[in-house]
Amino acid sequence: MRGRAVGSAILVLLLCAAPLHAADRIVIGSKNFEESRLLAEMFAQLLESRTKLQVERRLGLAGTQVCFEALKNGAIDVYPEYTGTGLVSILNEKAEGAPAKTLNRVRSEFLHRWDLWWLAPLGFENSWEIAVPKELAEREHLETITDLARVSKRLHGGFGHEFVGREDGLLGLQRVYGLEWKSVDHLQQALQYQAAKQRTIDALDVYSTDGRLILYNLKVLRDDRHFFPPYEAAALVRGATLKRHPEVGAVLGLLAGSLDEDTMRALNLRLQEGHESEVVVARDALRSLGLSNKEGRASETEIRGTGVLAYFWGVRRDLGRLTLQHLGLSAAALVLGALFAIPLGLWLERRRRWAEAVIRVLGIFQTVPSLALLAFMIPFLGVGTVPAIAALWIYSLFPIVRNTYTGVRDADSKAVEAATALGMTPGQVLREIRLPLAAPVVMAGLRTAAVLTVGTATLAAFIGAGGLGEPIVTGLQLANTAMILSGAIPAALLALLVDAGLGWVERRLRPAGLEVQR
């Protein structure tokens, strides 16, 4: 009876977890930084208001590789990408000058190789640029980097570590424009803006749509010799999706050329410094483009950075949902882990020759960084719940197998020997003696695995599986402490609760008669 209940519970979980590719459903992904999330949210809202498609969001996937793999194997249908990234990071080609050339190159290659479509660019580039304080630009009449070269001998440069040493960074830039500086400092990105504000530096490398350009009153100089590769933003869509739902191309096409750098900076600023949710900012952006006819999703609350407690209260409904999701992920991984690892531990106990090797291999899996393991899952399982459960499942195996194996192996050998000599079969010995004696040890393994799983499940948000990691990951990008805590505190509490609960079960499972012996 109980076995069947557990079985059907797992089935339900698996069904929920499976990437349902219902015909009228579309999955939108994004990378894990503000602008990418915002664009994806805009795609999503636009599709929701203009089509009958059911839109699912998988925002905050960990980086280009993850998004691209997910798109390739159909785990997501569309995500915002940059032409330069497509060329350099995905095609591994050298960056080239003109935006149109880059776009044409990635378009034809992506279409040809993977049937992936670059829609018309959204109208802005988010590329490396050089910025100077506005006041300096006005005083010296600076519009382009060529203008900058006229006066740079009198200026202090302050550049990021990454930018300084690269041929496609400062080195190449100086050669192409003939720039010379009075001095050059190597700074961390966060410090660059501060330094520019205090005028300890006069020029810095920036991303062209960074919201802080507004906040710190900086002017981006035009790259008139097209030194920096173009990073035009555009929707990257699966060909199969466009075929199934041609309206997706038409609706997303409405955004073509609609956003310029200034607009993006303003929008990004609201996310970066105003800590607003991308849902709200996206809605406003669409409205000002004349593309929104709705009031947005009613369930979303606008939450500003007030006190942490107020924040928690404001997002309580979301937290409830995320906690359940988190528990669901962990429980599914743990149940599947136990169903596999306990029999494996028992099997190994009978084939001791294999045991050490197998347990050691599982131990090695344990040392693979969680993010790497999650990323590794994507080519096989896509993004979302399934790969997250699979990765958590792998983590859960080692403690359970090890404890099952040693617990059963070390169960009172004298008692086992005597029971065998009195005529019990190996099956009877296992069921009636070794397993009950090993139960607390096995349970301790399960408990370790459970705490590990609940902890690691926070990383599942990186591949779009949700859970309490979602506010943590988003909060980290937005530097929003309240948001981070709204994920971290429940996750920690959950781990403690699970630990305490299973500890209680462990004590209950300890066979009577064992305490008295030592």
Place this chain on the structure above:
Amino acid sequence: MSIAPIAPILEAVGVAKTYGDGTTALGGVSLAVHPGETVALVGESGSGKTTLLRTFNRMVEPSAGDVRVEGQPVAGLDPFALRRRIGYVPQDGGLIPHWRIEKNVELVPRLLGWDRDRRRARTREMLELVGLDLQAHASRYPGELSGGQRQRVAFARALAADPPLILLDEPFGALDALTRLELHRQFLDLKKALGKTTVLVTHDLAEAFRLADRIGVMRAGRLLQLGTPDELAKRPADPYVEALLEMRRV
């Protein structure tokens, strides 16, 4: 005492054992144990006593030779059925720690499918037989008993299904001298009352002389001599046996 013309309960014919790692524990041992007698196996550590004992209930499969129980070669018997017909007490009792005393005692009857009432009655009878207070002990766990009490329970468990043959591997070895003497006395009482055929492994020569009808002396996997204490003392078949008995006198 002469050997009676009745069929032996236990027979070993040329039993040899070489373990997987190449250790030769038994180099061809033959002996016969007759109904009702107690045979003690003595010899120094590593001489093969335990190995020989374990071939009797197929806990060890001989590399060569034959073991017969009640005339049947054990190699042809179902090992589980065989073991349920043979009582066994190891040095430490081997009680199952998470089972109450009564459950430990009724282990073999349960394996044999006796009904509950019969098991209960038998357990009571056995605990009384080994001198344990039923009220006080039946529902305790092994960890709650003294070493001597545990060993009594182990005897009760070995006797519970009324087996024709009982194997004892240093059953008094871990007890203090006083408790051991007490259990010796009880063993002799049981022997008189039940008349069970028993093989007793020990390396305490005094114990063998006190409890056994015949004594087998083992050395390096061979049975040097098997005879009554008297025969051993008067006509030692081997200088080693003689030396051993010499030692006892000192």
